[in-house]
Amino acid sequence: MAYAFAAITGATSGIGAAFARALPPQTNLLLSGRDAAKLAAAKAALAQGGRRVETVAADLASEAGRRCFLAAAAALPIELLVNNAGLGRFGRVIDNPAESEREMVEVNVVAVVTLTRALLPQMLERAAARRSRAGLIIVGSTASFQPTPYLATYGATKTFDLFYAEALAGELSRLPIDVLALCPGGTETAFFTRAGMRGSQRGFAAPERVAREGLAALGRKNVHVVGGLNRLGAMLAQRSPRATVVRMAAQLMRRRFAG
Numbered sequence: 001m002a003y004a005f006a007a008i009t010g011a012t013s014g015i016g017a018a019f020a021r022a023l024p025p026q027t028n029l030l031l032s033g034r035d036a037a038k039l040a041a042a043k044a045a046l047a048q049g050g051r052r053v054e055t056v057a058a059d060l061a062s063e064a065g066r067r068c069f070l071a072a073a074a075a076l077p078i079e080l081l082v083n084n085a086g087l088g089r090f091g092r093v094i095d096n097p098a099e100s101e102r103e104m105v106e107v108n109v110v111a112v113v114t115l116t117r118a119l120l121p122q123m124l125e126r127a128a129a130r131r132s133r134a135g136l137i138i139v140g141s142t143a144s145f146q147p148t149p150y151l152a153t154y155g156a157t158k159t160f161d162l163f164y165a166e167a168l169a170g171e172l173s174r175l176p177i178d179v180l181a182l183c184p185g186g187t188e189t190a191f192f193t194r195a196g197m198r199g200s201q202r203g204f205a206a207p208e209r210v211a212r213e214g215l216a217a218l219g220r221k222n223v224h225v226v227g228g229l230n231r232l233g234a235m236l237a238q239r240s241p242r243a244t245v246v247r248m249a250a251q252l253m254r255r256r257f258a259g
Helices: 014-022 036-046 063-074 098-130 152-171 207-217 228-239 242-257
Strands: 005-008 028-033 053-057 078-083 134-139 177-183 223-225
Touching: 005 014, 014 028, 014 036, 014 207, 028 036, 028 063, 036 053, 053 063, 063 098, 078 098, 098 134, 098 152, 098 177, 134 152, 152 177, 152 223, 177 207, 207 223, 223 228
Parallel strands: 005 028, 005 078, 028 053, 078 134, 134 177, 177 223
Antiparallel strands: none
16 A cells, blocks of 8 residues: 555664565655664665655654654655664663663653654544545564563563554544554564674564565554464463463573573
């Protein structure tokens, strides 16, 4: 489906960049990220065939960065919002820098709520006027489904994202918008390196697959977990005793990513 304009956060690499590439060329883009040079390169690559590509360099961990993004978005007919930007930090909460813990909440929770609440009214109004449908994708994680020791704050923020998206879908079910919580597992991005996680990424999904499945699921379901094994894991995590899930998650995280 083509939209007049799609706004994508965290669009310079990984899943965000894959979304920008996966959207049809008839969809104009507003791309956000922290690296102005990477944004310029993305704009040069994607602004083909008359497609309009706007960029905004903004750190969504700060209120000023969020205001900067929203100022750019306010001038455009946004019909699809992809809340993709996310931060993680591997390690015990007491060992991680306090600033890193705060930034995870700012980007993964506060920015998602702030951007969504600011843009939704105009998106809904525009969709109603055009007799079309708007779209909202919030990128969660397989960590959304259980407590995750050594990624405690990250996992908790992604649980928020999942519940927030599901609740929004319920509230907006009679309005012209499709809402999706997209929950990938391990994905071939720079996330793991930036989060301080070691170990192999063998078996991880390509970001192109995640974006492709997300766009295909939008309008068909409210939650999509990428990968059959991940879907099974999410189901088992929800149905198993919580203490058992936490213990097993801690063992897995230490064994695979602590190095």
